[in-house]
Structures are given as structure tokens and as C-alpha cells.
Amino acid sequence: MTTFASALAVCTALLTSAAAFAQDKLPNVTILATGGTIAGTGATSTTTVGYTAAKVGVERLIEAVPELKKVANVKGEQVFQIASENMTNEHWLTLAKRVNTLLAQPDVDGIVITHGTDTIEETAYFLNLTVKSTKPVVIVGAMRPSTAISADGPINLYNAVTLAGSKDAVGKGVLVSLNDQINAGRDVTKANTSTADTFRTxxxxxxxxxxxxxxxxxxxxxxxxTAETEFDISKLDSLPQVDIVYGYANNNRIALDAFVKAGAKGIIHAGVGDGSLSNAMKPGLVEARKAGVLIVRSSRVGNGIVARNGEANDDELDFVVSDTLNPQKARILLMLALTKTTDSKAIQKLFYTY
Structure with missing residues (x-):
């Protein structure tokens, strides 16, 4: 019995040691939860619209996917608990600072951020410009609440943690991962109001x-x-006010004038076509620029390059063009650019760099 007990103790010790070694070999991934549909609940298992976002905490999200233990050593933090339409500049600054703090630690190999899908693309691009590390940062969400039949949150979270712990994702910038697809934070956009394959580039x-x-x-x-950018938000508590004015048939300058009066430092004009300016809107934009407001011509189309000196004489008007950035992402880059300079030529260079 003594010999058997000794052998059993040795086997147990070896198994424990092997299990500990296996855990040590896994990447260390921190999940930062911010709310959204992935943390949402509905009245019934078939409720996929009209549900309540941001109800489930990060620990329950992790517990719902026990397979995570096989791909990473996972820790969770609840940073916010909001629907993503309520995301603000201040939320972004808080999140980016926390990500940078964690990624500076040697025992953190990657970050996953759970997020509402409505503004995922904006948060992704902001972090793409402000995270100071080559370690993977993956933003993930869901199109169905956690209580729904075939909820997509668990598999999306599993894939995101796997991706964040992968050496193949190092140096790729901030990534958005849903529906088994990997998109770049700079280029991705939400393309459908409700389907699971909504995120596209x-x-x-x-x-x-x-x-x-x-x-x-x-x-x-x-x-x-990420680590290649010139933007340092470590000491910032706010960002310059930049607003978006939408182009459409029969438009006017009422919203533009209101934004300028309210203190906007920059205006993104989401023009029709190649960022065209209507006769009703152009005088207001010219006046705003002369008053010191930076003007960026973007397009509501969502695809393609906005050509400099194409639909407007940007050199003469001292305007900037957004390149391929959609209006909501152009706003983010202009806000960060204005923390560095107010020179339009320098800002145009930034739009061609990032």
C-alpha cells in the first residue's frame, strides 16, 4: 500500500506539473468589456431585435465559453457597460490608456475588447491610431444578444481570444473579428443593420x-x-470638437453654422459622390475655414478615394481630403491631428499616412 500510495503521489505530482506547464505555454489574454449586444439580453430566446444591450458582465461572458481555457490564460475587466451608440471621446481616451497600460506589462500577450457593433469601426480606428504596442488588439461584438437562439457572441469571443493570443496577429494593427472573418480597424465598416456578416471592408x-x-x-x-503613429494620448483628457455635416439634395448650411457657432475646431463634410459641395453649402464651408475651422472633404458613398482638387479646388480653398476614410473615421483622424497641428498641409499629409 505504501509503494502504491507513493507511486500515486508521484503520478499526481507529474500530472499537476504537466498541467501547470501547459498553462504556462498558453498566451495571456486580457478581455476588456465595454457592453454592447454581445452582453445583451432579450425577453425570449427568439428576441433578436428590441433587446437590451450591455446587461451581462465580463465574468459571465467568460464563463459562457469554457473552451477559452484551452487557448489562453484569460482575465477579464469591466471597463464600461454601455450600448456603443453612447461611446464618447472620453470613453475612447480611457480605453486607449488602459490598453496601453496592459500591453506594457510582460505578462499580457494580447487584448480582446468586447464592444457594441454600432460604433466598433470608430473605436477600432481610434485605437489603431493610439495604441503604442505591436501586440494584438482584437475588438469583437455580436449581432444577436446572449439569450438568443444561435447567439453569435460565444464563438466570436472564442475566435477573438484565439486571434489575440496568436503570434501571427502581432504587428497587424487593431483587428475586428466577427463571423469567422478578420478585418482591419482602419478599413472595416458595418454594412448591414442586422445580419451576422455585417462587418465588411x-x-x-x-x-x-x-x-x-x-x-x-x-x-x-x-x-x-499603433506603435508607428505619432499620436500620444497619455496626457489628454479631451479631444478637439469635430463634427460631421451630411451632403444631400436640397441641403443647407443650418447644421454647419450651428456646429461652428458651438465651437467646432473641424468639420467633416460627408459630401455626395466624390465629396461634392453644393452651392448652398460651399459658402458656409469657405467662411468656416476663413474663421480657422479645418474642413475635410469626405464622401457619404463609403468606397473610393476622395480626389484632391477633384470636385473642389482644395488648394485654393485650403481644404483637406479624407482619402479613403469614411466620414466617421475622418472625424477621428482630424481630432487627433488637431492635437498636433492646425496646419492644413500637415494634416493632409496625415490623411495620406494613416
Whole structure:
């Protein structure tokens, strides 16, 4: 019995040691939860619209996917608990600072951020410009609440943690991962109000796919991002006011004038076509620029390059063009640019860099 007990103790010790070694070999991934549909609940299992977002805490999200233990050593933090339409500049600054603090720690290999889908693309681009690390940062959400039949949150979270812990994701910039697809934070946009395949990178395409519990990359982002950027938000508590004015038939300058009067430092004009300016809107934009407000011509179309000196003489008007950034992302870059400079030529260079 003594010999058997000794042998059993040795076997137990070896198994415990092996299990500990296996855990030590796994990447360390921190999940920062901010709310959204992935943390939402509905009245019934078939409620996929009209549900309440941001109800489930990060620990319950992790507990719902026990398979996470097989791909990473996971920790969770509840940073916010909001629906993402309520995301503000102050939320972004808080989140970016926390991400930078965590990624500076040697025992953190990657970050996953759970987020509402409505403004995922904006948060992703903000972090893409302000995170100061090459370690993976993956933003994930869901199109169905956690209580729904075939809720997509658990598999999306599993894939996001796998991706954040992968060496293949290092240096790729901030990533958005849902529906087994990997998109770049700079280029991705929400393309459908309700379907699970809503996140797309029109024309430029996905970076890759999640399959067989690992990422498969097929392209990379050439524009500078994360550790390569010049934006330092470590001492910022606020960002300059930048607003978006939408172009449409029979439009007017009422909203534009109101934004300028309210103290806007920059205006994104989401013009029709190639960022065209209507006869009703152009005088207001010219007056705003002469008053010191930075004007960026973007497009409501959502695809393509806004050509400098195309639909307006940008050199003469001292305007900036957004390149391929949609209006909501152009707003983010202009806000950060205005923390560095108010020179329009320098800001135009930033739009061609990031």
C-alpha cells in the first residue's frame, strides 16, 4: 500500500506539473468589456431585435465559453457597460490608456475588447491610431444578444481570444473579428443593420479568416498604425470638437453654422459622390475655414478615394481630403491631428499616412 500510495503521489505530482506547464505555454489574454449586444439580453430566446444591450458582465461572458481555457490564460475587466451608440471621446481616451497600460506589462500577450457593433469601426480606428504596442488588439461584438437562439457572441469571443493570443496577429494593427472573418480597424465598416456578416471592408477586402482554431491572413495594412503613429494620448483628457455635416439634395448650411457657432475646431463634410459641395453649402464651408475651422472633404458613398482638387479646388480653398476614410473615421483622424497641428498641409499629409 505504501509503494502504491507513493507511486500515486508521484503520478499526481507529474500530472499537476504537466498541467501547470501547459498553462504556462498558453498566451495571456486580457478581455476588456465595454457592453454592447454581445452582453445583451432579450425577453425570449427568439428576441433578436428590441433587446437590451450591455446587461451581462465580463465574468459571465467568460464563463459562457469554457473552451477559452484551452487557448489562453484569460482575465477579464469591466471597463464600461454601455450600448456603443453612447461611446464618447472620453470613453475612447480611457480605453486607449488602459490598453496601453496592459500591453506594457510582460505578462499580457494580447487584448480582446468586447464592444457594441454600432460604433466598433470608430473605436477600432481610434485605437489603431493610439495604441503604442505591436501586440494584438482584437475588438469583437455580436449581432444577436446572449439569450438568443444561435447567439453569435460565444464563438466570436472564442475566435477573438484565439486571434489575440496568436503570434501571427502581432504587428497587424487593431483587428475586428466577427463571423469567422478578420478585418482591419482602419478599413472595416458595418454594412448591414442586422445580419451576422455585417462587418465588411468594401473593395479592399478582409485581412483573413478564422478557421481550425487559428487565423489565416491573406493581406496586411500598409498604412501606419499603433506603435508607428505619432499620436500620444497619455496626457489628454479631451479631444478637439469635430463634427460631421451630411451632403444631400436640397441641403443647407443650418447644421454647419450651428456646429461652428458651438465651437467646432473641424468639420467633416460627408459630401455626395466624390465629396461634392453644393452651392448652398460651399459658402458656409469657405467662411468656416476663413474663421480657422479645418474642413475635410469626405464622401457619404463609403468606397473610393476622395480626389484632391477633384470636385473642389482644395488648394485654393485650403481644404483637406479624407482619402479613403469614411466620414466617421475622418472625424477621428482630424481630432487627433488637431492635437498636433492646425496646419492644413500637415494634416493632409496625415490623411495620406494613416
Amino acid at each position: 468594401p473593395e479592399l477586402g478582409f485581412l483573413g479568416y478564422m478557421q481550425d482554431n487559428k487565423p489565416h491572413f491573406y493581406r496586411q495594412v500598409i498604412r501606419k498604425h
